[in-house]
Amino acid sequence: MYKVKNILFSIAIIVLAILLYIAINVPNLQKFPGSISLYLLPVAYLYIFSKCKVILYLNFFKNEIFILSILSFYCLVLDNVSGQDIYFVNCLYYLVDILPISFFLVLLFNNIYTDKVLRFDNFINLIIFVSAISGLISILLFTYPDFNDYIRSNILRTDDKSFDYSYRSFGLASGLFFSYPIMQGLISALCLLYSKNRPYLLIAFIFIFPSVFFNARTGFIPIILCLLFFMVYFRVYKTTFLLFLLLLSFVLFGLFMSGLLIDMEYTIEWAMAALYAVSNVLFGTKYMEASSTFDILNNMILFPNNVFFGDQKYYFGALVNASDIGYILQINYGGIILLVAIFIFWFCVFKQIYKLSKSRIECRAFCVILVVTFILANYKGDLMVPSCIQRFTILYYVWMKFYYTKIANHNVIVA
Numbered sequence: 428m429y430k431v432k433n434i435l436f437s438i439a440i441i442v443l444a445i446l447l448y449i450a451i452n453v454p455n456l457q458k459f460p461g462s463i464s465l466y467l468l469p470v471a472y473l474y475i476f477s478k479c480k481v482i483l484y485l486n487f488f489k490n491e492i493f494i495l496s497i498l499s500f501y502c503l504v505l506d507n508v509s510g511q512d513i514y515f516v517n518c519l520y521y522l523v524d525i526l527p528i529s530f531f532l533v534l535l536f537n538n539i540y541t542d543k544v545l546r547f548d549n550f551i552n553l554i555i556f557v558s559a560i561s562g563l564i565s566i567l568l569f570t571y572p573d574f575n576d577y578i579r580s581n582i583l584r585t586d587d588k589s590f591d592y593s594y595r596s597f598g599l600a601s602g603l604f605f606s607y608p609i610m611q612g613l614i615s616a617l618c619l620l621y622s623k624n625r626p627y628l629l630i631a632f633i634f635i636f637p638s639v640f641f642n643a644r645t646g647f648i649p650i651i652l653c654l655l656f657f658m659v660y661f662r663v664y665k666t667t668f669l670l671f672l673l674l675l676s677f678v679l680f681g682l683f684m685s686g687l688l689i690d691m692e693y694t695i696e697w698a699m700a701a702l703y704a705v706s707n708v709l710f711g712t713k714y715m716e717a718s719s720t721f722d723i724l725n726n727m728i729l730f731p732n733n734v735f736f737g738d739q740k741y742y743f744g745a746l747v748n749a750s751d752i753g754y755i756l757q758i759n760y761g762g763i764i765l766l767v768a769i770f771i772f773w774f775c776v777f778k779q780i781y782k783l784s785k786s787r788i789e790c791r792a793f794c795v796i797l798v799v800t801f802i803l804a805n806y807k808g809d810l811m812v813p814s815c816i817q818r819f820t821i822l823y824y825v826w827m828k829f830y831y832t833k834i835a836n837h838n839v840i841v842a
Contacts, residue, residue, distance in 0.1 A: 439539045440553070443532070447557045450528050451610065451818045452600035455584040464524055464818075471531035478538075484530055487828060490775055495522050498768045505761050509739035513760060520813040521821075529818075529825040537829070545833075550826050551617065552628075554819075558614040559631040565598040565638035597641050606814035608646030609804055611638045613819065615646075616653035616796050620789040645807050652796045660788065729755055737762035743809065753805035769811050773801060776824050783831045790827075 446467065453464050475484060485492070495518055502514035536550055568575035575597060579585050583599070596603045618632040639646035729750055731738040741760050742750040750756060757766045777798050784790035797820060804810055810817065 436539065443535055443539065444553060444557050444560075446535075447532060447554065447822075448561065450532060451554075451557070451815055451822060452561055452598075452607070453815065453818065454599045455601050456582060457584050462520075462524070464528060467528055467531075468524060471528045474531050474534065475527065478534060480530075480534060484527070487530070487825075487832075488526055491526065491772070492522065494768070494772045494775060498772060501761065501765065501768065505737070505739055505765070509741070509760070511739075511741065513741050514765070514811065517812055521817075525813060525818055525821050526825070529822040530829075532822065533826050533829045536826075537833075545830075547827075547830050548621065548625075550830075551621065554822070555614060555618055555621075555628060555631050555635075558611060559634040561598065561600060562611060562635040562638040565641065566634065568597040568599075569637065569641050598638055600815060602814040602816075603642050605643055605645065605804075605808045606812075606816045608639045608642035609648070609800065610646075610815040610819045611635050611642075612646030612649040613797065613800060613816065615639060616649040617793060619650070619653045619657070620793055623789065645804055648803050649796045649800045652799055653792075656792050656796070660792075729759060731759045731762065733762060734758070735762045735764060737765065751808055753807070753809040753811070756809045757811065776820070777801075780824055780827055783827045785831075 449463055450467060453462055456463055459466060475481060499515060499518035499522065502518050506513055506515045533550070536553070537545065540549065568578060578599065579596070585596075598607055600607045615632055615635045618628045618635065622628040622632070636650070639650065729742060731740070737758060737760050739760055741756060743756055750759075754766065757769060761768075777794060780797070781791060781794045784794055801810060801820075804816070
Protein backbone atom coordinates (compact mmCIF):
# COMPACT_ATOMS: atom_id res chain seq x y z
CA MET A 428 0.00 0.00 0.00
CA TYR A 429 2.86 2.34 0.87
CA LYS A 430 4.52 1.68 -2.53
CA VAL A 431 1.24 2.31 -4.35
CA LYS A 432 0.88 5.67 -2.57
CA ASN A 433 4.43 6.63 -3.55
CA ILE A 434 3.80 5.67 -7.18
CA LEU A 435 0.56 7.69 -7.28
CA PHE A 436 2.35 10.62 -5.63
CA SER A 437 5.13 10.49 -8.25
CA ILE A 438 2.61 10.36 -11.11
CA ALA A 439 0.70 13.31 -9.63
CA ILE A 440 3.91 15.36 -9.34
CA ILE A 441 4.84 14.58 -12.97
CA VAL A 442 1.37 15.65 -14.17
CA LEU A 443 1.63 18.83 -12.11
CA ALA A 444 5.10 19.53 -13.54
CA ILE A 445 3.67 19.25 -17.07
CA LEU A 446 0.83 21.62 -16.15
CA LEU A 447 3.34 24.03 -14.62
CA TYR A 448 5.43 23.94 -17.78
CA ILE A 449 2.39 24.80 -19.90
CA ALA A 450 1.18 27.47 -17.48
CA ILE A 451 4.40 29.47 -17.21
CA ASN A 452 6.06 28.79 -20.58
CA VAL A 453 2.83 28.93 -22.66
CA PRO A 454 4.45 27.64 -25.89
CA ASN A 455 2.58 28.86 -28.98
CA LEU A 456 1.85 25.52 -30.63
CA GLN A 457 0.55 25.38 -34.19
CA LYS A 458 -2.08 22.75 -33.36
CA PHE A 459 -3.60 24.92 -30.60
CA PRO A 460 -5.16 28.18 -31.85
CA GLY A 461 -4.70 31.00 -29.36
CA SER A 462 -2.82 30.74 -26.08
CA ILE A 463 -2.38 27.16 -24.87
CA SER A 464 -3.11 28.35 -21.32
CA LEU A 465 -6.74 28.90 -22.37
CA TYR A 466 -7.12 25.11 -22.68
CA LEU A 467 -6.26 24.82 -18.98
CA LEU A 468 -8.99 27.25 -17.96
CA PRO A 469 -11.94 24.80 -17.97
CA VAL A 470 -9.93 22.38 -15.81
CA ALA A 471 -8.85 25.19 -13.47
CA TYR A 472 -12.36 26.59 -13.03
CA LEU A 473 -13.93 23.15 -12.54
CA TYR A 474 -11.32 22.27 -9.91
CA ILE A 475 -11.81 25.54 -8.00
CA PHE A 476 -15.60 25.12 -8.09
CA SER A 477 -15.48 21.41 -7.17
CA LYS A 478 -13.35 22.19 -4.12
CA CYS A 479 -15.69 25.04 -3.13
CA LYS A 480 -12.81 27.51 -3.20
CA VAL A 481 -14.53 30.35 -5.12
CA ILE A 482 -15.09 32.44 -1.97
CA LEU A 483 -11.53 31.74 -0.85
CA TYR A 484 -10.24 32.84 -4.26
CA LEU A 485 -12.25 36.08 -4.19
CA ASN A 486 -11.14 36.85 -0.63
CA PHE A 487 -7.50 36.09 -1.44
CA PHE A 488 -7.32 38.39 -4.44
CA LYS A 489 -10.00 41.00 -3.82
CA ASN A 490 -7.48 43.86 -4.07
CA GLU A 491 -5.88 42.52 -7.24
CA ILE A 492 -9.28 41.81 -8.84
CA PHE A 493 -10.49 45.31 -7.94
CA ILE A 494 -7.41 47.02 -9.41
CA LEU A 495 -7.46 44.85 -12.54
CA SER A 496 -11.19 45.48 -13.03
CA ILE A 497 -10.69 49.26 -12.97
CA LEU A 498 -7.63 48.92 -15.22
CA SER A 499 -9.62 46.72 -17.62
CA PHE A 500 -12.45 49.27 -17.83
CA TYR A 501 -10.02 52.10 -18.53
CA CYS A 502 -8.24 50.02 -21.20
CA LEU A 503 -11.59 49.10 -22.77
CA VAL A 504 -12.29 52.82 -23.20
CA LEU A 505 -8.80 53.36 -24.64
CA ASP A 506 -9.19 50.47 -27.09
CA ASN A 507 -12.57 51.75 -28.25
CA VAL A 508 -11.08 55.18 -28.91
CA SER A 509 -8.06 53.79 -30.76
CA GLY A 510 -10.01 51.08 -32.61
CA GLN A 511 -7.38 48.49 -31.61
CA ASP A 512 -7.24 45.54 -29.23
CA ILE A 513 -4.18 46.39 -27.14
CA TYR A 514 -4.45 46.52 -23.35
CA PHE A 515 -8.02 45.41 -22.60
CA VAL A 516 -7.38 41.83 -23.70
CA ASN A 517 -4.10 41.84 -21.77
CA CYS A 518 -5.89 42.89 -18.57
CA LEU A 519 -8.50 40.18 -19.11
CA TYR A 520 -5.72 37.60 -19.30
CA TYR A 521 -4.64 38.56 -15.78
CA LEU A 522 -8.22 38.41 -14.49
CA VAL A 523 -9.55 35.26 -16.14
CA ASP A 524 -6.37 33.31 -16.96
CA ILE A 525 -3.19 33.99 -14.98
CA LEU A 526 -4.66 34.45 -11.48
CA PRO A 527 -7.17 31.53 -11.63
CA ILE A 528 -4.67 29.10 -13.19
CA SER A 529 -2.02 30.01 -10.62
CA PHE A 530 -4.54 29.46 -7.82
CA PHE A 531 -5.58 26.14 -9.36
CA LEU A 532 -1.98 24.90 -9.56
CA VAL A 533 -1.31 25.87 -5.95
CA LEU A 534 -4.52 24.13 -4.77
CA LEU A 535 -3.58 21.03 -6.76
CA PHE A 536 -0.09 20.99 -5.27
CA ASN A 537 -1.52 21.35 -1.77
CA ASN A 538 -3.91 18.47 -2.45
CA ILE A 539 -1.07 16.24 -3.65
CA TYR A 540 0.80 16.93 -0.41
CA THR A 541 -2.23 16.15 1.80
CA ASP A 542 -0.50 13.17 3.46
CA LYS A 543 2.95 14.75 3.53
CA VAL A 544 4.63 17.60 5.37
CA LEU A 545 4.16 20.69 3.22
CA ARG A 546 7.04 23.15 3.22
CA PHE A 547 7.39 26.43 1.37
CA ASP A 548 10.44 25.18 -0.53
CA ASN A 549 8.61 22.13 -1.96
CA PHE A 550 6.77 24.17 -4.58
CA ILE A 551 9.81 26.36 -5.28
CA ASN A 552 11.88 23.22 -5.96
CA LEU A 553 9.23 22.01 -8.41
CA ILE A 554 9.27 25.33 -10.26
CA ILE A 555 13.08 25.15 -10.46
CA PHE A 556 12.85 21.57 -11.77
CA VAL A 557 10.39 22.63 -14.50
CA SER A 558 12.65 25.56 -15.40
CA ALA A 559 15.64 23.19 -15.62
CA ILE A 560 13.69 20.96 -18.04
CA SER A 561 12.86 24.05 -20.09
CA GLY A 562 16.55 25.04 -20.02
CA LEU A 563 17.54 21.53 -21.10
CA ILE A 564 15.22 21.85 -24.10
CA SER A 565 16.90 25.17 -24.98
CA ILE A 566 20.34 23.50 -24.76
CA LEU A 567 19.14 20.66 -26.99
CA LEU A 568 17.79 23.07 -29.61
CA PHE A 569 20.96 25.16 -29.45
CA THR A 570 23.10 22.02 -29.88
CA TYR A 571 21.12 20.80 -32.90
CA PRO A 572 20.26 23.82 -35.10
CA ASP A 573 18.46 21.70 -37.70
CA PHE A 574 16.16 20.32 -35.04
CA ASN A 575 15.58 23.87 -33.78
CA ASP A 576 14.59 24.95 -37.30
CA TYR A 577 12.17 22.01 -37.47
CA ILE A 578 10.58 23.07 -34.16
CA ARG A 579 10.24 26.66 -35.40
CA SER A 580 8.70 25.57 -38.70
CA ASN A 581 6.45 22.67 -37.68
CA ILE A 582 5.71 22.84 -33.94
CA LEU A 583 5.67 26.47 -32.83
CA ARG A 584 3.72 29.40 -34.25
CA THR A 585 6.50 31.83 -35.13
CA ASP A 586 7.03 34.82 -37.38
CA ASP A 587 9.86 35.70 -39.73
CA LYS A 588 11.71 37.33 -36.83
CA SER A 589 12.59 33.90 -35.40
CA PHE A 590 14.36 32.99 -38.63
CA ASP A 591 15.93 36.42 -39.12
CA TYR A 592 17.51 36.05 -35.66
CA SER A 593 18.46 32.40 -35.96
CA TYR A 594 21.43 32.93 -33.61
CA ARG A 595 18.92 33.21 -30.71
CA SER A 596 15.37 31.99 -30.04
CA PHE A 597 16.12 28.55 -28.59
CA GLY A 598 13.32 27.03 -26.58
CA LEU A 599 9.82 25.61 -26.40
CA ALA A 600 8.10 28.66 -24.93
CA SER A 601 6.59 32.01 -25.81
CA GLY A 602 8.49 35.28 -25.60
CA LEU A 603 11.86 33.74 -26.52
CA PHE A 604 13.28 37.18 -27.40
CA PHE A 605 12.31 38.84 -24.13
CA SER A 606 10.02 37.38 -21.47
CA TYR A 607 11.18 33.76 -21.40
CA PRO A 608 14.90 34.47 -20.78
CA ILE A 609 14.02 37.04 -18.10
CA MET A 610 11.88 34.42 -16.35
CA GLN A 611 14.72 31.91 -16.63
CA GLY A 612 17.06 34.57 -15.23
CA LEU A 613 14.75 35.08 -12.25
CA ILE A 614 14.58 31.34 -11.59
CA SER A 615 18.38 31.20 -11.95
CA ALA A 616 18.51 33.79 -9.17
CA LEU A 617 16.18 31.59 -7.12
CA CYS A 618 18.58 28.68 -7.60
CA LEU A 619 21.52 30.73 -6.39
CA LEU A 620 19.65 32.14 -3.39
CA TYR A 621 18.31 28.80 -2.20
CA SER A 622 21.54 26.93 -2.94
CA LYS A 623 23.03 28.48 0.20
CA ASN A 624 21.37 25.65 2.12
CA ARG A 625 20.84 23.28 -0.83
CA PRO A 626 23.97 23.27 -3.03
CA TYR A 627 22.44 20.68 -5.39
CA LEU A 628 20.33 23.51 -6.88
CA LEU A 629 23.50 24.78 -8.54
CA ILE A 630 23.17 21.79 -10.89
CA ALA A 631 19.75 23.11 -11.94
CA PHE A 632 21.34 26.53 -12.49
CA ILE A 633 23.77 25.01 -14.99
CA PHE A 634 20.82 23.80 -17.09
CA ILE A 635 18.81 27.03 -16.75
CA PHE A 636 21.55 29.60 -17.39
CA PRO A 637 22.17 28.73 -21.10
CA SER A 638 18.52 29.47 -21.89
CA VAL A 639 19.22 33.02 -20.68
CA PHE A 640 22.61 33.34 -22.33
CA PHE A 641 21.43 32.33 -25.82
CA ASN A 642 18.04 34.10 -25.97
CA ALA A 643 18.07 37.62 -24.50
CA ARG A 644 20.76 39.45 -22.56
CA THR A 645 18.13 41.23 -20.46
CA GLY A 646 17.83 37.94 -18.58
CA PHE A 647 21.24 38.65 -17.03
CA ILE A 648 19.69 41.38 -14.84
CA PRO A 649 18.33 39.18 -12.01
CA ILE A 650 21.45 36.97 -12.06
CA ILE A 651 23.78 39.97 -11.72
CA LEU A 652 21.61 41.39 -8.93
CA CYS A 653 21.73 38.05 -7.15
CA LEU A 654 25.52 37.87 -7.41
CA LEU A 655 25.77 41.41 -5.99
CA PHE A 656 23.59 40.31 -3.11
CA PHE A 657 25.92 37.37 -2.45
CA MET A 658 28.94 39.65 -2.37
CA VAL A 659 27.34 41.80 0.32
CA TYR A 660 25.54 39.30 2.57
CA PHE A 661 26.65 35.71 2.00
CA ARG A 662 30.37 35.89 2.69
CA VAL A 663 30.37 32.41 4.24
CA TYR A 664 29.09 31.14 0.92
CA LYS A 665 32.31 31.89 -0.94
CA THR A 666 33.74 28.34 -0.88
CA THR A 667 30.61 26.70 -2.31
CA PHE A 668 30.23 29.43 -4.90
CA LEU A 669 33.85 29.13 -6.01
CA LEU A 670 33.38 25.38 -6.41
CA PHE A 671 30.32 26.09 -8.52
CA LEU A 672 32.26 28.51 -10.75
CA LEU A 673 34.95 25.85 -11.15
CA LEU A 674 32.31 23.30 -12.20
CA LEU A 675 30.77 25.78 -14.66
CA SER A 676 34.25 26.45 -16.11
CA PHE A 677 34.73 22.72 -16.72
CA VAL A 678 31.37 22.54 -18.51
CA LEU A 679 32.21 25.50 -20.75
CA PHE A 680 35.68 24.06 -21.43
CA GLY A 681 34.11 20.76 -22.44
CA LEU A 682 31.74 22.54 -24.83
CA PHE A 683 34.64 24.48 -26.30
CA MET A 684 36.73 21.34 -26.83
CA SER A 685 33.77 19.65 -28.51
CA GLY A 686 33.71 22.46 -31.09
CA LEU A 687 30.10 23.39 -30.33
CA LEU A 688 30.84 26.96 -29.22
CA ILE A 689 33.08 27.48 -32.24
CA ASP A 690 30.24 26.40 -34.56
CA MET A 691 27.91 28.89 -32.88
CA GLU A 692 30.42 31.75 -32.94
CA TYR A 693 27.88 34.42 -33.90
CA THR A 694 25.54 33.44 -31.06
CA ILE A 695 28.41 33.64 -28.55
CA GLU A 696 29.47 37.02 -29.94
CA TRP A 697 25.92 38.35 -29.61
CA ALA A 698 25.56 37.09 -26.03
CA MET A 699 28.96 38.48 -24.98
CA ALA A 700 28.00 41.89 -26.37
CA ALA A 701 25.98 42.46 -23.18
CA LEU A 702 29.18 42.23 -21.12
CA TYR A 703 30.95 44.54 -23.54
CA ALA A 704 28.13 47.10 -23.24
CA VAL A 705 28.37 47.10 -19.44
CA SER A 706 32.15 47.50 -19.68
CA ASN A 707 31.73 50.48 -22.02
CA VAL A 708 29.47 52.26 -19.53
CA LEU A 709 31.37 51.43 -16.33
CA PHE A 710 34.96 51.60 -17.50
CA GLY A 711 34.85 53.77 -20.62
CA THR A 712 36.01 50.98 -22.93
CA LYS A 713 34.98 50.88 -26.58
CA TYR A 714 34.13 47.23 -27.18
CA MET A 715 31.43 46.75 -29.84
CA GLU A 716 30.08 50.29 -29.51
CA ALA A 717 26.92 49.60 -31.51
CA SER A 718 24.67 48.24 -28.76
CA SER A 719 20.88 48.42 -28.86
CA THR A 720 20.79 48.31 -25.06
CA PHE A 721 22.08 51.87 -24.77
CA ASP A 722 21.33 53.29 -28.23
CA ILE A 723 17.63 52.65 -27.69
CA LEU A 724 17.27 55.93 -25.80
CA ASN A 725 18.39 57.91 -28.84
CA ASN A 726 15.79 56.45 -31.21
CA MET A 727 12.71 55.37 -29.28
CA ILE A 728 11.77 58.25 -26.96
CA LEU A 729 8.33 59.47 -28.06
CA PHE A 730 5.95 61.50 -25.90
CA PRO A 731 2.18 61.99 -26.42
CA ASN A 732 0.46 65.32 -26.89
CA ASN A 733 -1.82 64.49 -23.96
CA VAL A 734 0.45 63.32 -21.15
CA PHE A 735 -2.39 62.44 -18.75
CA PHE A 736 -4.59 60.34 -21.07
CA GLY A 737 -2.19 59.57 -23.91
CA ASP A 738 -2.86 59.67 -27.64
CA GLN A 739 -4.09 56.04 -27.90
CA LYS A 740 -1.18 55.24 -30.19
CA TYR A 741 0.78 52.02 -29.73
CA TYR A 742 4.21 52.30 -31.36
CA PHE A 743 5.46 48.74 -30.93
CA GLY A 744 6.32 47.39 -34.39
CA ALA A 745 5.17 50.59 -36.10
CA LEU A 746 6.64 51.39 -39.50
CA VAL A 747 7.29 55.00 -38.44
CA ASN A 748 8.35 56.16 -34.96
CA ALA A 749 8.55 52.62 -33.61
CA SER A 750 9.44 52.05 -29.97
CA ASP A 751 10.06 49.00 -27.80
CA ILE A 752 10.30 50.86 -24.48
CA GLY A 753 7.48 49.75 -22.20
CA TYR A 754 7.16 53.09 -20.41
CA ILE A 755 6.93 54.94 -23.75
CA LEU A 756 4.38 52.47 -25.15
CA GLN A 757 2.20 52.75 -22.05
CA ILE A 758 2.33 56.53 -21.66
CA ASN A 759 1.62 57.12 -25.37
CA TYR A 760 -1.36 54.78 -25.33
CA GLY A 761 -2.99 55.61 -22.00
CA GLY A 762 -0.97 58.45 -20.51
CA ILE A 763 0.27 58.75 -16.96
CA ILE A 764 -3.05 57.31 -15.74
CA LEU A 765 -2.34 53.96 -17.43
CA LEU A 766 1.26 53.95 -16.25
CA VAL A 767 0.25 54.67 -12.64
CA ALA A 768 -2.53 52.05 -12.70
CA ILE A 769 -0.06 49.40 -13.93
CA PHE A 770 2.41 50.50 -11.26
CA ILE A 771 -0.26 50.23 -8.52
CA PHE A 772 -1.12 46.66 -9.56
CA TRP A 773 2.47 45.45 -9.47
CA PHE A 774 3.19 47.46 -6.31
CA CYS A 775 0.34 45.60 -4.62
CA VAL A 776 1.85 42.26 -5.69
CA PHE A 777 5.43 43.09 -4.68
CA LYS A 778 4.38 44.66 -1.39
CA GLN A 779 2.59 41.44 -0.44
CA ILE A 780 5.57 39.30 -1.47
CA TYR A 781 7.93 41.39 0.65
CA LYS A 782 5.53 41.41 3.60
CA LEU A 783 5.04 37.63 3.45
CA SER A 784 8.78 37.03 3.16
CA LYS A 785 9.05 37.78 6.90
CA SER A 786 12.52 36.99 8.24
CA ARG A 787 13.68 34.81 5.31
CA ILE A 788 16.48 36.86 3.83
CA GLU A 789 16.55 34.90 0.55
CA CYS A 790 12.82 35.58 0.00
CA ARG A 791 13.22 39.29 0.66
CA ALA A 792 16.29 39.41 -1.56
CA PHE A 793 14.34 37.73 -4.34
CA CYS A 794 11.53 40.27 -3.92
CA VAL A 795 14.03 43.12 -4.38
CA ILE A 796 15.46 41.33 -7.43
CA LEU A 797 11.93 41.00 -8.85
CA VAL A 798 11.19 44.71 -8.39
CA VAL A 799 14.47 45.92 -9.93
CA THR A 800 14.14 43.41 -12.80
CA PHE A 801 10.61 44.60 -13.60
CA ILE A 802 11.65 48.26 -13.51
CA LEU A 803 14.59 47.68 -15.86
CA ALA A 804 12.87 45.12 -18.11
CA ASN A 805 9.91 47.45 -18.75
CA TYR A 806 12.47 49.71 -20.40
CA LYS A 807 13.29 46.94 -22.90
CA GLY A 808 9.69 45.82 -23.53
CA ASP A 809 6.06 46.13 -22.45
CA LEU A 810 5.71 44.10 -19.25
CA MET A 811 1.92 44.51 -19.18
CA VAL A 812 1.71 42.09 -22.10
CA PRO A 813 1.14 38.73 -20.32
CA SER A 814 3.91 36.23 -20.96
CA CYS A 815 6.34 33.99 -19.09
CA ILE A 816 7.77 36.47 -16.61
CA GLN A 817 4.36 37.72 -15.47
CA ARG A 818 2.95 34.19 -15.19
CA PHE A 819 5.89 33.03 -13.11
CA THR A 820 5.76 36.10 -10.85
CA ILE A 821 2.02 35.76 -10.20
CA LEU A 822 2.43 32.01 -9.55
CA TYR A 823 5.23 32.68 -7.06
CA TYR A 824 3.08 35.34 -5.38
CA VAL A 825 -0.02 33.09 -5.20
CA TRP A 826 2.00 30.23 -3.68
CA MET A 827 3.59 32.53 -1.10
CA LYS A 828 0.23 34.04 -0.14
CA PHE A 829 -1.50 30.66 0.05
CA TYR A 830 1.26 28.98 2.06
CA TYR A 831 1.76 31.67 4.68
CA THR A 832 -2.00 32.23 5.06
CA LYS A 833 -2.35 28.50 5.65
CA ILE A 834 0.40 28.57 8.27
CA ALA A 835 -1.08 31.63 9.96
CA ASN A 836 -4.50 29.93 10.14
CA HIS A 837 -3.00 26.70 11.47
CA ASN A 838 -3.64 24.71 8.29
CA VAL A 839 -7.36 25.47 8.10
CA ILE A 840 -7.05 25.95 4.32
CA VAL A 841 -7.38 22.53 2.73
CA ALA A 842 -7.61 21.54 -0.91
